[in-house]
Amino acid sequence: RRQKRWTICGDGRADGCAADRVLVGICVERSVEMVVGLLGILKAGGAYVPLDPNYPHQRLSYMLADSGVEVLLTQQSLLESLPSHTAQMVCLDSDWGAIEQYSGQNLDVGVHSDNLAYVIYTSGSTGKPKGTMILHSGVGNYLSWCTKAYNVADSEGSTVNSSIGFDATITSLFYPLLVGRKVVILPEEGEIEALKAALCSGTKFSLVKITPAHLEILSYLLAHEQVTIENKAFIIGGEALSVNHIKFWQKYAPQIRLINEYGPTETVVGCCIFEVGEKTFSGGNIPIGRPIANTQIYILDKHLQPVPIGVPGELYIGGDGLARGYLKRPELTSEKFIPNPFCNSKSQRLYKTGDLARYLRDGNIEFKGRIDNQVKIRGFRIELGEIEAVLSSHPHIQQTVVIAREDIPGNKRLVAYYVSQSESLSTNQLREFLKQKLPEYMVPSAFVTLDTLPLTPNGKVDRKSLPAPDGVVTSVEEYVAPRTPTEEIIANILHS
Incomplete structure (x- = not known):
């Protein structure tokens, strides 16, 4: 697999996939080929655009056209279902005869921290999804922090149990590879049952990234069985985490770390965490905690002034994890990524999340909901x-x-x-x-x-x-x- 990764890298360079100049689409089913393709794109100096093959034809067509991808990695079995496009196609499962003609040597592509790593599309209020441009600096900061804070190297890796188009996959896929641990790719069909089987297999996973809704379903699946899971941690994100979501796990699996991870796509997966531990809560949602390394959190009023402890305000995020902005949406980028009013440098920005939050007396942050018309359901x-x-x-x-x-x-x-x-x-x-x-x-x-x-x-x-x-x-x-x-x-x- 390593040789395939280098070969894809060489193939990408030959096709002009140079740093920050080419977006490469990848539309594949959850598989080893998906991992090879993603790593090949990054090592070739390109930025990947994940395209979930389960998305409707019209949505995929828009994303391909809007992103302007010049190369599309896919699979032979998906060709008939793909919309028409102008990108050069490479089938990761059937084109190896041609791909292997390229060099398998590692390449020096000159990627810098301010180059794009990926462009991920999220729902847009205008009726069209918008592409969020994430930089290598942001991904590197998050993964570097993640491997240390979650003690990734101490156990056996993670499962990939989310869509390629959902940024939670960043956590479960890349961090184990950074420290030489394994990645278990779960099938999309019967995903929750497969996750249950993996967790009950005796594997000491470092962590599993999961949404509150899926965590709750797991608790029902395991409710009548002896819980013998050796997973070290659940990293829970994608939507608000409530007391009801964690009761089962605190009672029957207290050895598993429960970590509430908050973060919009525009700030690389997670930027704020709270570890539940043995704490008890009177009700409502679990706090989202405090910012990760190289991240600043501000809770401001409509005049961009900090609010007192306990008073709700809009949550703004600054630091290394900020996206460059939205692809081909300069007006929206200017609206959502504003100059940091607390910094003299004009290059420092804050992301305006649209989330309501407040500081608790202990310094942790509590999420209070959305200001605008955006919601999260089942992590989406x-x-x-x-x-x-x-x-x-x-x-x-x-x-x-x-x-x-x-x-x-x-x-x-x-x-x-x-x-x-x-x-x-x-x-x-x-x-x-x-x-x-x-x-x-x-x-x-x-x-x-x-x-x-x-x-x-x-x-x-x-x-x-x-x-x-x-x-x-x-x-x-x-x-x-x-x-x-x-x-x-x-x-x-x-x-x-």
Whole structure:
């Protein structure tokens, strides 16, 4: 595999993949070829653009066009499902005869810390995803800190159990390789059951990166078994971590470190952590803690002045982990990455997260939610405006608004409200329409038809007055019975 990595590196250099000049797309299934491809791109001096093959055709088409990738690494089995594009294609599973003609020697490509490492696309409020440009300096800072803070070299590596398009994969894939530990790549089909099997295999994993939702499902899968997991730590991120998420693990697996890791894509995976330990909490969310190395956190009011302890304000992030900005979005970059008002250097910036937070008396930070229309569900960052923009493009919909509801504690879901003159428009039709344009995780679980959207006195949509979906949903999907033990457990959880 090492030789393949060098050969891909040589192939990339021959194709002009020089530092910061070429973006290289990689659209592969979770596999060893994925690892070889990612390392080959980086060693050739390019920046990779991860493209999840499970994304809708239209979304992949937009990402390929917007990023302008000149080379696309993929697999033979995916060729027919890829949208049309102009990039040169290299199949990592079938083109080795041609690839092996290039040198297998390591190359000096002259990559610097301010060169791009990757461009990862996240949900955008305009209806189109936006590419976040991450630098080698940020990735290096995070991984260097991570390997020490999480004692990575003391155990046996990690599992890769997240999408190539989700930046949590950075943690689970790269840090073990940096210290010579193994990476166990889990299949996408039956992912949670495979993770359970890996954790119960006796392997002493250094850590497993996981979302709160997946951590909770794991606890249900293990609830009736003896917990003999030898995993050293769960690094939990992607959405707010609550007391209910950790109760099982504190009780039945107190030897496992539970670390709440907060950080938007724009600051390289994680920039703030809190280790739970044996602490008890009265309720609500677990704090997000304190910043990692070479990172500054500010909680400011609307005048960019620090707020007192205990007072909520907007969270701003500075330091080595900041992204360069958004690809081909200079206005949005200027809006979200602002000059640091507490520093004389004009090159120092802060990222405006849109998150509400406050300082606790002990100096830790507590996450309080979102200021804008962005939410996180099952670890995925979602701009509600993007769903609304796509839904509004349906010819039979006049008005629409999408919100995240949590009518049952711990069960956050997307609900779409719409006004339509077509009485025959069904939920199944709308869901299929959205599936053509959005990833599965962005398709609302419920659709509510209204005669008019409720408004506030100043004419804005009154989101607080939108009714709960029960009783007014236009139609429901055809019932599909649970197909695996995991699905049966989840169905019972949601039913109870």
